[in-house]
Amino acid sequence: MASSSSLSSASFNDYNAQLQGSALKATRAAVSLPADIPFHHSVHPDFAKEVDRCSARVLSLTNKLLHLSSTVNALASARAKGKARLEAQDDVVDNFHSLVVDAMDTLLERADIGLDEFLGNFKAPAIAVNPAPLATTQKKKSNGSQGRLDPALQHAAHLAKPQLSFNRKVDNSNHTAWVPSLRHKYNAQVPLGYNFTESDGEDASTSLHPYRYEIKHLSYPARMFTSSPPVPPKSFEETPFTWVSTPEDLATMLDKLRAAKEIAVDLEYHNYRSFGGFVCLMQISSRDEDFVVDTLALREELEELNEVFTNPSIVKVFHGAESDIVWLQQDFNLYVVNLFDTYHASRVLDFPRHGLATLLEMYCDFTADKRYQLADWRIRPLPEEMLQYARSDTHFLLFIYDNLRNALLDRAQSRAQSRAQSPSSSSSTPVPDPSIPPAHLLVREVLSRSEETALRVYEKERYDTEGSGPGGWDTLARKWNKSNLMASSNVHDQGSAASAQRAVYLAVHAWRDRVAREEDESTRYVLPNHYLFSLAERTPADMAALLSVFHPVPPVIRRRAKELLNAIRDAVKQALGPPGAASASVTDARVDQAPAATAMAVDAPETVADVAEATPAQPSQSLWTTVSSITASRSALFGPSLRNNTTNVLPIAQQSALLGASSSKAQELARGLAINRARFLEAAARIHSKLVIAPSVPSVIAQPDSAAEAAAAATGEDDQTVLKNEGQAEIPFIPASQRAAPVTVDDTIVVVGQPKKKKRKRVADKEKADTAAGTASPKEEGEMEAEAEAFDYTSVSNILDDGSDHEADLPNARKRPKHAKGSNASFYGNFPAPPKAHSQLKSGNQSRTFR
Numbered sequence: 001m002a003s004s005s006s007l008s009s010a011s012f013n014d015y016n017a018q019l020q021g022s023a024l025k026a027t028r029a030a031v032s033l034p035a036d037i038p039f040h041h042s043v044h045p046d047f048a049k050e051v052d053r054c055s056a057r058v059l060s061l062t063n064k065l066l067h068l069s070s071t072v073n074a075l076a077s078a079r080a081k082g083k084a085r086l087e088a089q090d091d092v093v094d095n096f097h098s099l100v101v102d103a104m105d106t107l108l109e110r111a112d113i114g115l116d117e118f119l120g121n122f123k124a125p126a127i128a129v130n131p132a133p134l135a136t137t138q139k140k141k142s143n144g145s146q147g148r149l150d151p152a153l154q155h156a157a158h159l160a161k162p163q164l165s166f167n168r169k170v171d172n173s174n175h176t177a178w179v180p181s182l183r184h185k186y187n188a189q190v191p192l193g194y195n196f197t198e199s200d201g202e203d204a205s206t207s208l209h210p211y212r213y214e215i216k217h218l219s220y221p222a223r224m225f226t227s228s229p230p231v232p233p234k235s236f237e238e239t240p241f242t243w244v245s246t247p248e249d250l251a252t253m254l255d256k257l258r259a260a261k262e263i264a265v266d267l268e269y270h271n272y273r274s275f276g277g278f279v280c281l282m283q284i285s286s287r288d289e290d291f292v293v294d295t296l297a298l299r300e301e302l303e304e305l306n307e308v309f310t311n312p313s314i315v316k317v318f319h320g321a322e323s324d325i326v327w328l329q330q331d332f333n334l335y336v337v338n339l340f341d342t343y344h345a346s347r348v349l350d351f352p353r354h355g356l357a358t359l360l361e362m363y364c365d366f367t368a369d370k371r372y373q374l375a376d377w378r379i380r381p382l383p384e385e386m387l388q389y390a391r392s393d394t395h396f397l398l399f400i401y402d403n404l405r406n407a408l409l410d411r412a413q414s415r416a417q418s419r420a421q422s423p424s425s426s427s428s429t430p431v432p433d434p435s436i437p438p439a440h441l442l443v444r445e446v447l448s449r450s451e452e453t454a455l456r457v458y459e460k461e462r463y464d465t466e467g468s469g470p471g472g473w474d475t476l477a478r479k480w481n482k483s484n485l486m487a488s489s490n491v492h493d494q495g496s497a498a499s500a501q502r503a504v505y506l507a508v509h510a511w512r513d514r515v516a517r518e519e520d521e522s523t524r525y526v527l528p529n530h531y532l533f534s535l536a537e538r539t540p541a542d543m544a545a546l547l548s549v550f551h552p553v554p555p556v557i558r559r560r561a562k563e564l565l566n567a568i569r570d571a572v573k574q575a576l577g578p579p580g581a582a583s584a585s586v587t588d589a590r591v592d593q594a595p596a597a598t599a600m601a602v603d604a605p606e607t608v609a610d611v612a613e614a615t616p617a618q619p620s621q622s623l624w625t626t627v628s629s630i631t632a633s634r635s636a637l638f639g640p641s642l643r644n645n646t647t648n649v650l651p652i653a654q655q656s657a658l659l660g661a662s663s664s665k666a667q668e669l670a671r672g673l674a675i676n677r678a679r680f681l682e683a684a685a686r687i688h689s690k691l692v693i694a695p696s697v698p699s700v701i702a703q704p705d706s707a708a709e710a711a712a713a714a715t716g717e718d719d720q721t722v723l724k725n726e727g728q729a730e731i732p733f734i735p736a737s738q739r740a741a742p743v744t745v746d747d748t749i750v751v752v753g754q755p756k757k758k759k760r761k762r763v764a765d766k767e768k769a770d771t772a773a774g775t776a777s778p779k780e781e782g783e784m785e786a787e788a789e790a791f792d793y794t795s796v797s798n799i800l801d802d803g804s805d806h807e808a809d810l811p812n813a814r815k816r817p818k819h820a821k822g823s824n825a826s827f828y829g830n831f832p833a834p835p836k837a838h839s840q841l842k843s844g845n846q847s848r849t850f851r
Helices: 011-034 037-043 045-070 074-079 089-119 214-215 247-257 300-309 322-332 343-346 356-364 368-373 384-395 397-421 438-454 475-479 497-519 530-537 541-547 555-559 561-576 579-592 595-600 606-614 667-687 707-715 758-774 778-789
Strands: 240-242 262-270 278-284 290-294 313-319 339-341
Touching: 037 045, 045 089, 214 438, 240 247, 240 356, 240 438, 240 497, 247 290, 247 300, 247 778, 262 384, 278 322, 278 384, 290 384, 300 384, 313 397, 322 438, 339 343, 343 356, 343 397, 343 438, 356 397, 397 438, 475 497, 497 530, 497 561, 497 606, 541 561, 555 561
Parallel strands: 240 290, 262 313, 313 339
Antiparallel strands: 262 278, 278 290
């Protein structure tokens, strides 16, 4: 085989053929080797020397290849600092894949890419991603995240509110509307105040836009539809920078911007210590210079920027201008004509992400520190890091605009060509407007979307009682997944705990909005959202419980805690309903239905004056909050020993929720006492109806006092003197001191045993025989009936009387057999045989099972 030193382009083919043949022979030889190489290696010394020599040569070639691959492969070069050689058999077994296979795969991939580039199979993308570093931007400014932002920069609590010094005072009222207040309309095609509408169904709010006609009839410059090389931005050090905070600086900036063809604009906003929010900073960049305007120092003067912002020949490049357009109108009466929003361009180009940070990394290889996006931009003077971040938002934006415009034109042209080559494949796509060139379609789409953004009109935030707005109570409950607080929940039962929670939630939400407007603070500064739900779910009853919910207590809540607690209490009262009217009507109905016996058992006053004399003065208040204050000096149930728990000084309400206003406090007091007394009588009646100490007695019929009455009763004639008590009457509870002597009741002996049926049967047969023969006289029949009616139960044997002395004296007493001592037969009466005594020893027939 020729050596590598004599290898040339002419002999490469021969060398390649010999190399492949040698590799094939080596592979066949390796396959033909025996399986037990270690055994033959130890037995045959010559074979062992040859195998060792071949192994050393293979390892040497492998290490040379690894060294060569490390010079072109960054990954292998990094590994070369460690162990990147095969020293022994263990290295081949353990590290062969990571050292050899991965390195060869990388080399083959690079060779494949190089062949594609040489043959022309590889085409550069239309959108340049991470281009080569330009000479003007070799020194990059990368503000990578270094942890969390300093709290002093995120919320500067020590700063005074700058809106207090604005000439135009803040109006957060809920009943006033905002209208444009332009003093002069620059670049006007129709006069100021012209109301332009294209259709009857158009939104009335957008028709108030002063530049609506100019935006709808805009003629875009031709350069916006021409592909041209992007103009690379200068570095921060080479680009002039101006801090604009005085009217003189503003005039100088306007002179420079009038000559520009494209400008980039961005805003920094603050809405944490303000209800409506305000712009703190405005960044404007041209191709040659960067400007940062202090909008806290310049407010009404900035309306002059309409001369540039409404000029249709100057392209205004924003990124995500949905909010910026509204903020410019809110604070400065500024409007934008000829807007190009790079956010809409990234959407039309189907980028995976659409943020400004993504575009900066994609086109400019610049990483902005997004921590400062949440910084407090009211800080003056601005720290250097925040100022550089503000400049970066517009410094590269015109370069991004150039790349996006070219990409839109290139993609639209490619689609037009593919549509012309295969018209059948694009039959489902909409037919483009023939008046627009195919290459301009995507740019026109972006400009159309940008026009809709520029036509947005600022509207004051109003409190939506339905809760469906961006900050509405229903929207907030859905966002936090609070189903019982949503508008679609089925909580409608007045007096339930769920309805009380929802009432507290609505009340606190409305209270927070009202206080935020009065204090000119954001709603999340007055009361964060999680505290809003905590108050609804754990309704506080007093001030201590209210303050224990917050950790720590917000400053506004610390000053207006009593007001918040009163709002919560009012919401709970309304949710549970006015208890006075409902409870009074129910009490009156129950008292009217009370039984007469119960009413007589309680010594109740008859009139309001009697109630006033029997009961000390009580305040006329709602029972919902003062149930424990209802007391009486005397109880019909427990007597006069009831303690009087009334306090000496009690608050007396000026107006009663049940009886309304009264001309005299004495009348109000008497009415309240009468109601309380009636409720007490109702409770006593219900208790007495359950305290019955004797069973119900049958109805009693009066006996006739004379023979005439007896005759009338016998003949069935109705006599009014006969008293009939139909039904049953319950005996009411009687105090122990008023009870009569106890009535002795003759306890009836319970009969357990019965005479044997045989004896009864013989007597019954004898009676039947006498009756059939007619021998029985009427007298005997009467005696038999008398004996049957006056049956003597004492003659029946009973287990309780077994063995007593009086049983032997009875005339018809049955002679009971005497049992052995200790037998249990007497306990079981006159059964044929006593049960088996399991406790006795079994010997013969001692258990008396048989007779």
